[in-house]
Amino acid sequence: MTQGTAAATAWVVAGTRQRMKDALEVEKRRRIILSSGSEWQTRGLSREGAAAVRDRWRLEVERLRGSAELIDTIDTLAACGIKQELQERHWAREWPAVPSEARSLGGRWPGSRTGGFPESIPLRLPSDLAEKVLAACWHTSVDSIRKIRKWRDKYPGLVPPAVAPGPEEMSRLPDPLAEYERLAAKVTTVGDVYRSGIERGIEAAQLLSAARYPEPGSVEAEVAEPA
Numbered sequence: 001m002t003q004g005t006a007a008a009t010a011w012v013v014a015g016t017r018q019r020m021k022d023a024l025e026v027e028k029r030r031r032i033i034l035s036s037g038s039e040w041q042t043r044g045l046s047r048e049g050a051a052a053v054r055d056r057w058r059l060e061v062e063r064l065r066g067s068a069e070l071i072d073t074i075d076t077l078a079a080c081g082i083k084q085e086l087q088e089r090h091w092a093r094e095w096p097a098v099p100s101e102a103r104s105l106g107g108r109w110p111g112s113r114t115g116g117f118p119e120s121i122p123l124r125l126p127s128d129l130a131e132k133v134l135a136a137c138w139h140t141s142v143d144s145i146r147k148i149r150k151w152r153d154k155y156p157g158l159v160p161p162a163v164a165p166g167p168e169e170m171s172r173l174p175d176p177l178a179e180y181e182r183l184a185a186k187v188t189t190v191g192d193v194y195r196s197g198i199e200r201g202i203e204a205a206q207l208l209s210a211a212r213y214p215e216p217g218s219v220e221a222e223v224a225e226p227a
Contacts, residue, residue: 006130010078010194011117020121020198022049023205027072031061049147057080072203077125078194082133085193095135097125102138109141110148111187115162119127137188144186151180160184 036042040057042050064070068080135149160180165173170181 003125005075005124006127008123008130008190008194010121011118011158012116012121012195013116013193015066016198016202017119017121019202020074023202023209024077024210026076026209027070027205030209031070033035034064038115062146068181068204069208071201071208074121075124077120077201078198079125079129079201080204081199082125082129082193082197084200084204085197085218086136088130089193091132091136091138091140095132095139098131098135098138102134109187109189110145110152112189112191113162113164113184116164117191117195122192124219130185133190133193137190137193140188144183148180148183148187151176151183155180162207 034059040053040060042053045053063069065073065076068076071077071080083092153174158176158180161169162178162185164183170178173181
């Protein structure tokens, strides 16, 4: 059965789209090289035989993408990196159901940032992966979200910075805003995980490419050279 997908948009720092494009281009070329293997050629075959070969190739590409052995599309790169991010956070497990409150907020959770991410990347992620990210973010952040709501009730006239302050700026904030920043730091949004996942996906694609196309003089190139 074909797995369902969920549409999403990741807002990222400037330059991310180009770095992703560069990493994917190398993997796309590698897919073309792989498709030139003798087992995937259809010349001289009947229409039925050619259709069978093309279907086997399609399944092989799906297998390679699913196992992160081929990272040649935006969605494959994002899914690969997001899975790694969940593993790193120890969030790759079952979570309680996502309440309607979390879904109704969309991406604008209390504590989320509105500045610093000028580029957008449209994604289509496996539905179960998108659901796990939402559940993990909500259930690890909900206590701080409720405290931030109380903070806003207490200080209705204060506007927190759109971008998270650095250590020096943080030390100069008045106590109420410093309190807000401490609470906001404990809120992990879906966007946070997507951004980190995309960075991990870019790195994974680059590592694949480096292993297959090592730079002359590198350790990988020396290992790859025949004796």
